Amino acid sequence: MTRIVVVGHGPSAYRLVESLRGFTGSITILGEEPRPAYDRVALTSYLAGKSAEDLTYPVPQGVTLRLGSRVTGIDRAARTVTTADGEISAYDVLVLATGSAPFVPPVPGRELPGCFVYRTIDDLDAIAAAAATATAGIVVGGGLLGLEAADALRGLGLDTHVVEMSPWLMPRQVDEGGGAVLRDHVERLGLTVHAGAGVTEIAGPDRVTGLLKPDGELIPAQIVVFSAGIRPRDELARASGLAVGERGGIVVDEGMRTSDPSIYAIGECALAGGQIYGLVGPCFTMAEVAADRIKGGVASFHGADLSTKLKLLGVAVAQFGQMSGALDVTYMDPVAGVYKRLFVSDDATTLLGGICVGDAAPYDTLRPFVGKPLPGAPSDLLFTGGGLTLDLPDDAQVCSCNNVRAGTVRAAVLDQGITDVPGLKACTRAGSTCGSCVPLLKQILVKSGVPVSKALCEHFTQSRAELFEIAQVRGIATFTRLIEEHGTGRGCDICKPAVASILASLHNAHVLDGEHAALQDTNDHFLANIQKNGTYSVVPRIPGGEITPDKLIVIGEVARDFGLYTKITGGQRIDLFGARVEQLPLIWRRLVDAGFESGHAYGKALRTVKSCVGSTWCRYGVQDSAALAILLETRYRGLRSPHKLKSAVSGCARECAEARSKDFGVIATENGWNLYVCGNGGFKPRHADLLVSDVDTATLIRTIDRFLMFYVRTADRLQRTSAWLEALDGGLDHLRDVIVNDSLGLCADLDAQIERHVAGYFDEWRATLDDPDKLRRFTSFVNAPGVPDPSIAFVTERDQIRPVGVSS
Amino acid sequence: MSVCGYADLMPERGACALVGAEQVAVFRTFDGRLYATGNRDPYSGAYVLSRGIVGTREGEPTVASPMHKQVFSLVTGACLDDPATFIPIFPIRVTSGMVEVSVL
Numbered sequence: 037m038t039r040i041v042v043v044g045h046g047p048s049a050y051r052l053v054e055s056l057r058g059f060t061g062s063i064t065i066l067g068e069e070p071r072p073a074y075d076r077v078a079l080t081s082y083l084a085g086k087s088a089e090d091l092t093y094p095v096p097q098g099v100t101l102r103l104g105s106r107v108t109g110i111d112r113a114a115r116t117v118t119t120a121d122g123e124i125s126a127y128d129v130l131v132l133a134t135g136s137a138p139f140v141p142p143v144p145g146r147e148l149p150g151c152f153v154y155r156t157i158d159d160l161d162a163i164a165a166a167a168a169t170a171t172a173g174i175v176v177g178g179g180l181l182g183l184e185a186a187d188a189l190r191g192l193g194l195d196t197h198v199v200e201m202s203p204w205l206m207p208r209q210v211d212e213g214g215g216a217v218l219r220d221h222v223e224r225l226g227l228t229v230h231a232g233a234g235v236t237e238i239a240g241p242d243r244v245t246g247l248l249k250p251d252g253e254l255i256p257a258q259i260v261v262f263s264a265g266i267r268p269r270d271e272l273a274r275a276s277g278l279a280v281g282e283r284g285g286i287v288v289d290e291g292m293r294t295s296d297p298s299i300y301a302i303g304e305c306a307l308a309g310g311q312i313y314g315l316v317g318p319c320f321t322m323a324e325v326a327a328d329r330i331k332g333g334v335a336s337f338h339g340a341d342l343s344t345k346l347k348l349l350g351v352a353v354a355q356f357g358q359m360s361g362a363l364d365v366t367y368m369d370p371v372a373g374v375y376k377r378l379f380v381s382d383d384a385t386t387l388l389g390g391i392c393v394g395d396a397a398p399y400d401t402l403r404p405f406v407g408k409p410l411p412g413a414p415s416d417l418l419f420t421g422g423g424l425t426l427d428l429p430d431d432a433q434v435c436s437c438n439n440v441r442a443g444t445v446r447a448a449v450l451d452q453g454i455t456d457v458p459g460l461k462a463c464t465r466a467g468s469t470c471g472s473c474v475p476l477l478k479q480i481l482v483k484s485g486v487p488v489s490k491a492l493c494e495h496f497t498q499s500r501a502e503l504f505e506i507a508q509v510r511g512i513a514t515f516t517r518l519i520e521e522h523g524t525g526r527g528c529d530i531c532k533p534a535v536a537s538i539l540a541s542l543h544n545a546h547v548l549d550g551e552h553a554a555l556q557d558t559n560d561h562f563l564a565n566i567q568k569n570g571t572y573s574v575v576p577r578i579p580g581g582e583i584t585p586d587k588l589i590v591i592g593e594v595a596r597d598f599g600l601y602t603k604i605t606g607g608q609r610i611d612l613f614g615a616r617v618e619q620l621p622l623i624w625r626r627l628v629d630a631g632f633e634s635g636h637a638y639g640k641a642l643r644t645v646k647s648c649v650g651s652t653w654c655r656y657g658v659q660d661s662a663a664l665a666i667l668l669e670t671r672y673r674g675l676r677s678p679h680k681l682k683s684a685v686s687g688c689a690r691e692c693a694e695a696r697s698k699d700f701g702v703i704a705t706e707n708g709w710n711l712y713v714c715g716n717g718g719f720k721p722r723h724a725d726l727l728v729s730d731v732d733t734a735t736l737i738r739t740i741d742r743f744l745m746f747y748v749r750t751a752d753r754l755q756r757t758s759a760w761l762e763a764l765d766g767g768l769d770h771l772r773d774v775i776v777n778d779s780l781g782l783c784a785d786l787d788a789q790i791e792r793h794v795a796g797y798f799d800e801w802r803a804t805l806d807d808p809d810k811l812r813r814f815t816s817f818v819n820a821p822g823v824p825d826p827s828i829a830f831v832t833e834r835d836q837i838r839p840v841g842v843s844s
Numbered sequence: 845m846s847v848c849g850y851a852d853l854m855p856e857r858g859a860c861a862l863v864g865a866e867q868v869a870v871f872r873t874f875d876g877r878l879y880a881t882g883n884r885d886p887y888s889g890a891y892v893l894s895r896g897i898v899g900t901r902e903g904e905p906t907v908a909s910p911m912h913k914q915v916f917s918l919v920t921g922a923c924l925d926d927p928a929t930f931i932p933i934f935p936i937r938v939t940s941g942m943v944e945v946s947v948l
């Protein structure tokens with residue numbers, strides 16, 4: 037039986053072992069890091085909150101994995117390797133997958149505490165710990181990894197500098213023009229760029245205090261991260277007499293064999309065809325080739341695509357194919373921060389490569405055409421790159437991380453019946469690494485005629501919009517009737533709240549009336565937001581964020597009397613936390629008596645309309661933004677919608693209310709109001725688009741009425757307005773056509789529906805307090821109504837309660 | 845032990861009963877059947893399952909945790925999204941209009 041020993045457990049080793057699955061031989065992996073192989077490409081997401089487990093690859097079955105074992109020597113004659121703690125393992129086949137180490141330039145002070153590299157989870161832990169007491173950080177090196185490290189420092193709250201030797205950032209991926217545009221983006225994010233600058237010294241004396249540049253400038257900082265390139269870890273190979281390249285790297289042939297036929301080298305430590313590959317895609321291919329050779333196959337490695345697409349800093353930077361060519365076409369818009377350049381052959385027929393900054397659409401659509409006839413006139417391709425839907429040739433590479441071609445993806449769709457992206461990932465691996473090819477995968481799915489299922493869940497084949505139509509046209513007012521006539525089974529946690537929301541938008545009945553009550557999520561069911569320990573929070577409506585001192589005092593008294601944790605929210609109002617279900621009616625009795633009403637923090641409904649003080653107080657204000665915010669919040673309160681709705685009104689272009697991050701936002705002008713729609717904060721921020729400008733208040737309200745109702749009717753379940761607009765055929769122009777020019781003849785209907793909503797509004801909490809039947813559900817225990825839930829406990833922190841005792 | 849009247853339970857919804865020290869989630873489904881499970885959500889550790897949405901998955905009666913939406917079978921207690929995780933199931937019946945559960 038063949039004994040395989042693998043040195044190093046990084047992505048390459050992981051892929052090697054996966055590809056050896058089914059091979060009858062023993063496999064021993066000796067990895068220096070204390071944890072099994074993880075997705076180094078996604079390293080930065082660790083600082084953004086992913087856990088080490090999230091990043092870790094599945095640990096292979098049936099292999100011996102020794103972690104924390106650094107190999108210190110190879111005895112090629114005896115065919116053994118020795119680890120630092122003296123353990124000896126014998127091999128028939130040895131695979132070196134030792135990767136690379138960050139290069140630290142030999143500058144004085146590089147050993148001081150406060151100097152780091154950016155390669156492993158341990159490095160990140162150390163950086164994060166040091167950042168806790170630091171205010172400024174410097175990254176030495178402005179390449180792809182350096183910018184990633186800089187973004188991480190920025191994310192840790194440091195004032196961040198990037199020092200780059202070359203005259204522009206990312207010199208390996210972009211040219212000077214692209215570099216200039218990139219620099220603008222990076223600086224707009226608040227990073228300071230020192231390009232064309234070297235490092236004279238890291239200033240000490242006992243720990244890092246700054247970085248001294250050759251021009252004499254001292255940048256004060258407590259953290260320095262070196263990201264000045266990588267060096268292959270070939271020290272073991274060197275010491276045991278294997279051939280290594282002049283500038284490092286273990287020399288391998290096309291079958292990944294080193295100068296000793298029983299030793300292979302793969303990944304970033306290997307020098308294949310005279311080149312080191314610092315991207316994970318080629319490393320994976322090398323691993324697959326080596327596995328095939330070990331199994332007796334003849335696979336070979338002939339270089340790889342070095343295209344890159346940067347996925348951070350919110351700036352798209354992409355490069356594919358060659359960075360030069362006989363002819364080139366450049367498109368540049370410094371205001372929008374976009375730079376795109378395509379290189380073509382001298383007869384202008386073959387695409388050679390391209391560079392994109394600020395807009396990577398050409399990368400997605402054109403990369404597969406490198407070396408192939410141009411699919412259109414170069415300038416058209418640059419301008420329309422985004423919306424372009426080209427038919428990819430079968431041999432076009434779609435996923436460069438996993439070397440998957442369009443033909444393979446198409447075959448998976450047509451022959452194996454795969455109908456979605458997760459299916460394609462599982463079956464072809466495409467899209468499973470950096471994810472930048474996912475748009476292409478979707479395009480292939482659509483082009484192959486896969487009907488993208490719109491079914492809400494297993495109980496309804498219809499989409500939410502279709503169910504809305506059905507309920508409206510047939511006058512259906514209950515879930516039971518809808519599912520009996522148009523669905524199957526008895527519903528679930530997906531369709532029940534969605535239908536409840538549709539019925540609420542259509543009929544304005546109390547969400548806890550009759551059988552509606554059973555459809556609601558726990559939040560709507562108790563008209564409050566559930567917290568991690570099973571208690572609830574209470575959010576009274578404070579329209580526009582404006583509140584009288586008396587009402588403020590009432591909130592304070594209620595919070596004090598019920599012992600609730602009190603916090604000002606990001607939505608310009610106040611949240612009271614830690615109420616048990618049986619306390620909710622008592623709390624709300626007090627609030628309703630003082631003139632408060634439900635804030636619908638629990639509902640997929642209008643949340644807040646934030647405001648600034650506007651022309652009443654502010655010396656810059658041009659309209660009364662607070663009054664308008666209150667008017668809007670009062671008009672749309674209680675409107676149930678596919679997802680929550682947020683709004684804001686600013687009194688002038690300074691935009692203190694952040695209206696452009698809202699589902700609908702209004703900014704005052706000298707002549708009236710500008711209305712922006714479909715903005716989003718949250719998970720995927722999006723600036724709102726200008727829908728109409730300089731309109732008077734009546735026109736503004738009519739436009740918002742129609743916008744909201746059109747969204748309520750046609751959006752998918754849990755689709756915010758931003759995602760809805762992006763999926764809407766025809767986009768913003770179509771939206772404007774429908775609600776301003778009435779192109780579908782819908783407006784009278786939309787207007788009437790909103791008027792019904794406004795006329796029918798009532799406060800849900802007041803109605804609940806008036807109805808003993810609804811109040812009955814507010815107990816912890818059916819058989820012991822007075823008993824509080826004994827599992828709920830609090831401790832005091834910063835003079836307020838916080839939950840304890842919840843564990844999984 | 846008798847916990848409440850059958851009529852006190854809302855169709856397609858749960859309620860929690862305190863049986864000794866045990867919190868039992870009691871559900872009445874659309875067809876009038878009753879189910880009893882533990883009230884503790886094994887994922888969050890909070891005692892909240894009685895407040896989840898009741899439904900069916902491929903015909904099997906279920907409750908979805910209100911905390912992070914994992915779906916449990918009311919019949920076997922298995923988490924249908926993660927079959928290695930279970931919640932306890934208790935015997936339940938109606939005797940002359942009263943709902944009785946046993947936690948022994």
Ligand code: SRM
Binds near residue numbers: 573682717
């Ligand atoms: C309380 C509050 C945080 C705070 O202490 O300030 C908060 C708390 C919650 N947010 Fe938020 N968000 C709060 C302002 C925001 C804001 C800022 C804003 O509204 O101006 C945002 C970004 C703006 C946006 O939504 O576009 C925000 C983006 C989210 C998101 C992400 C939405 C997205 O489209 O990606 C979620 C998740 C979701 O809704 O699915 C969320 C969900 C939640 C939930 C409901 C999570 C949950 O299910 O338990 C939190 C419970 C609230 C509670 O228990 O009362 N919260 N949340 C803020 C309440 C504002 C209010 O008065 O109503």
Ligand SMILES: Cc1cc2nc3c(=O)[nH]c(=O)nc-3n(C[C@H](O)[C@H](O)[C@H](O)COP(=O)(O)OP(=O)(O)OC[C@H]3O[C@@H](n4cnc5c(N)ncnc54)[C@H](O)[C@@H]3O)c2cc1C
Binds near residue numbers: 046
């Ligand atoms: C922050 C960051 C972002 C990146 N982003 C991208 C990206 O967007 N796209 C992309 O394509 N690539 C990216 N990369 C590069 C990618 O991570 C590497 O190409 C990939 O990790 C190479 O895998 P490997 O297994 O060859 O080497 P490594 O990942 O370096 O793994 C080698 C392992 O071997 C261990 N080892 C070394 N010597 C010994 C020894 N003597 N004994 C035992 N164990 C040893 C090391 O500790 C290490 O765990 C990024 C890298 C970093 C650091």
Ligand code: SF4
Binds near residue numbers: 648686688690
């Ligand atoms: S947005 Fe304009 S009017 Fe409103 S507070 Fe800011 S500066 Fe003043």
Ligand code: FES
Binds near residue numbers: 438
């Ligand atoms: S290109 Fe990275 S996952 Fe496909």
